[in-house]
Amino acid sequence: MNFTEELGILEEEDEFYELSTLELIIWCLLYAIIAAMAIIGNSMVLYITIFRIRVKSITTYFILNLGFADLFTGIFAIPFKFQAALFQEWYLPSCLCHIVPYVETVALTVSVFTLVTSAVHEFRTIFFAKYAQMSEKSAKIWVLLIWFMSITVSIPHGLFHSVHEFENGTVVQCLPVYAEENWWKIYNVYLTIIQYFVPMIILDTAYTMIAVKIWTMSRRIDVDTSNQKLMRVLIIVVACFSLCWFPLETYLLLNEVKPEINEWKYINLLFFFSHWLAMSNSCLNPIIYYVYNEKYSEEYRRIFAKICYFATIRPKVKKIERRWNEKLDKEPETTEQHVPLNGVL
Template structure:
């Protein structure tokens, strides 16, 4: 977000706003999901505050919904930009983002309502020895099964089908397109190459999303078909690995942007220019007549230019005054 929307020029693109929205969803996963969900998966108990039992899964479901809905919207907009070129304003992009978040909240809302901390027996031999566990409470199994199917379908399978169809149609149009005209061949070839580069970047993002989330979504489907898999030994380790792979998708996206998007790299480098200046600050040269003047004044290029500018202005002013005085003297001599 910092690199993409760092200037007004970058804010003019609707795709940049959607990419920033995707990055924001990834940041939410890293802050509110990964540290807490992994703890519960490894320990098989809930030692955190009770409200986080429903809050963390809600945030996870919401952020995943926002990510896949954003990727789907980008794919549709990219195809329409080539098939029917229409300029999308920033306000339309913001309205689309608001709609994406609203749909994600509605789909994730059952997590807030149904997840609670309850005491479960640690072993069947001693039912009085219990541990806190975050689980669905008061929800029939059939309702829970259909809700899981709805989530898997809306946040994974259906969007992937739409995205794949959009990018296949888009690739056919771009790769088979010929730049019109003769005088604009070089410019059109550059624009087409940039478009293809963006398409490659988005395809890689979608492919990583599909591969990273496939094991976890497969597990979600299997546990509804075969509920006894939750009783298997080491199933928590398997779920942890699937969930870890899914969460790692949030780490992959910035690297993909840096590899395929020249504008992203350029903006990121310009944003980090202060750090590079601090790391590569030149050492002050040894001089005998520097006196007490700070090195920042002596070696700052902006201040040096200001100093030269002021000295040149003073010289011009002095020369003008000398000219006026010379003319006055000549006039006095003539008048005498």
């Protein structure tokens, strides 16, 4: 999937705003930054959660699920997708034309379903504490179910994409291949609704009620402060997700139901910004954990301290070793001499 396919543009390229070389460089840097932050940040979150904190709770499984989904986005979707959108040509191997749109769709669906499941769990914990809560076994089953549903509903994006050559083979693009145009349009509208708009209604409703409940409980002396902090982190995660994905999901929906929006001259700039903002969400969760979670913040500082230690100490050690070796090389070789016995030869 690339910019041409998503915008549905069939007109000549000179009718739309063309990016200058400087603008292309800026966009490349912006995409490279969020890709690096997503890969490094989510790798640290997964390492800290699995090997350092080691707390087996319901929320832990959801954090791991979000971490894996965002990591896949940083590895597969961001680095490969942006070049097709910016340069309007597919320079990558043909097999990636199936993998990139599929992984991006799966990662987004996993993130959304994980947030919804987490919201339902927290809602039940706050409002129906007397009833049986989700167990660790149930959380694992839900995680597997989330991946199964995400992989299933995203299959068309992996199957119905192929590399096409235009203009006598000089331009190669990754485009969807479908027998019925109306079917593809219905599928994209359906996917946009279940990936964003319906989940956002559930998330916003659930966390609004949770926030009101916690604010009411905060007036009591026996309120659990850790519960408040957890809710605050989850609400911020959902808010960032909603804001980051809203422009792109709105455009994708309008692109199917009102394709004339693509006739606007600067629609490509709007798409670049919307897509970059959506992709940037994959690197925000590690930052949120660092700012609002004491355990993650402590582990982050520990990792950064180790990195700084090795970055400063190792060069110094190597420098000392190099000086010592140079000193040994400069010293003249001495022949072995026998010490006279009692001063007499």
